[in-house]
Amino acid sequence: xxxxxxxxxxxxxxxxxxxxxxxxxxxxxxxxxxxxxxxxxxxxxxxxxxxxxxxxxxxxxxxxxxxxxxxxxxxxxxxxxxxxxxxxxxxxxxxxxxxxxxxxxxxxxxxx
Amino acid sequence: xxxxxxxxxxxxxxxxxxxxxxxxxxxxxxxxxxxxxxxxxxxxxxxxxxxxxxxxxxxxxxxxxxxxxxxxxxxxxxxxxxxxxxxxxxxxxxxxxxxxxxxxxxxxxxxxxxxxxxxxxxxx
Numbered sequence: 001x002x003x004x005x006x007x008x009x010x011x012x013x014x015x016x017x018x019x020x021x022x023x024x025x026x027x028x029x030x031x032x033x034x035x036x037x038x039x040x041x042x043x044x045x046x047x048x049x050x051x052x053x054x055x056x057x058x059x060x061x062x063x064x065x066x067x068x069x070x071x072x073x074x075x076x077x078x079x080x081x082x083x084x085x086x087x088x089x090x091x092x093x094x095x096x097x098x099x100x101x102x103x104x105x106x107x108x109x110x111x112x
Numbered sequence: 113x114x115x116x117x118x119x120x121x122x123x124x125x126x127x128x129x130x131x132x133x134x135x136x137x138x139x140x141x142x143x144x145x146x147x148x149x150x151x152x153x154x155x156x157x158x159x160x161x162x163x164x165x166x167x168x169x170x171x172x173x174x175x176x177x178x179x180x181x182x183x184x185x186x187x188x189x190x191x192x193x194x195x196x197x198x199x200x201x202x203x204x205x206x207x208x209x210x211x212x213x214x215x216x217x218x219x220x221x222x223x224x225x226x227x228x229x230x231x232x233x234x235x236x
Contacts (some may be wrong), residue, residue, distance in 0.1 A: 022203045031219060033210065037220075041157075041223075042234075043157075047208070047209055048226040048227065048228055048229055049209075049223075049226055050226065051222055051223060051224050054212070054221070054222040060224065070136075092156065094157075094222070096219055096220045096221060096222060097217070097218070099171055099217075099218055099219075100159055100172075100173035100175070101173075101220055102159065103156055103157045103158070103159065104156075106157075
């Protein structure tokens with residue numbers, strides 16, 4: 001199975017400040033079809049996960065543009081340009097290149 | 113509106129059987145893969161498996177193969193997750209989610225629509 005490693009485990013951010021989460025995969029997520037199968041989800045407290053980013057850097061419909069994804073191969077980053085109170089929750093990366101699909105362990109984002 | 117609505121919370125005893133459901137609406141249910149994800153109390157997300165309701169093609173994570181059965185009834189736009197003999201370690205929240213694109217024999221697109229989750233508690 002592909003292992004997804006997220007850092008940090010938790011993050012406390014002042015509103016309006018940026019935040020960055022790293023996700024590393026044990027194998028390249030670049031497929032021969034040219035796509036990179038890396039996704040980001042946010043699970044807000046008491047809610048179901050919601051899709052933020054697909055294929056490394058494509059924002060899902062309705063996701064604010066303060067969220068951005070970048071990276072390639074095995075190293076990926078989710079950035080929030082200016083954290084807002086509604087961004088609190090646990091962020092997960094997930095790979096879709098090899099079944100079984102696997103998630104990172106999660107990064108908890110709190111507001112200072 | 114595209115949505116997945118899951119069945120309600122369950123409290124069961126070890127050894128009992130259970131089938132929980134996930135009903136899709138607002139889209140063509142047979143044309144999108146449905147996945148199941150487990151979240152144990154206070155823990156992260158674990159992918160269990162997927163089903164294509166159009167032809168019931170199903171794939172399981174090795175961690176869950178033989179432990180659960182994923183099925184679907186396309187006539188009522190509903191996917192299912194079932195256990196034949198529950199254990200206390202099956203206590204968790206279970207989510208169904210729609211894959212927004214194609215799933216091949218090895219790859220899978222992201223999950224764009226999630227159900228509200230079904231809490232399963234197994235206790236003697």
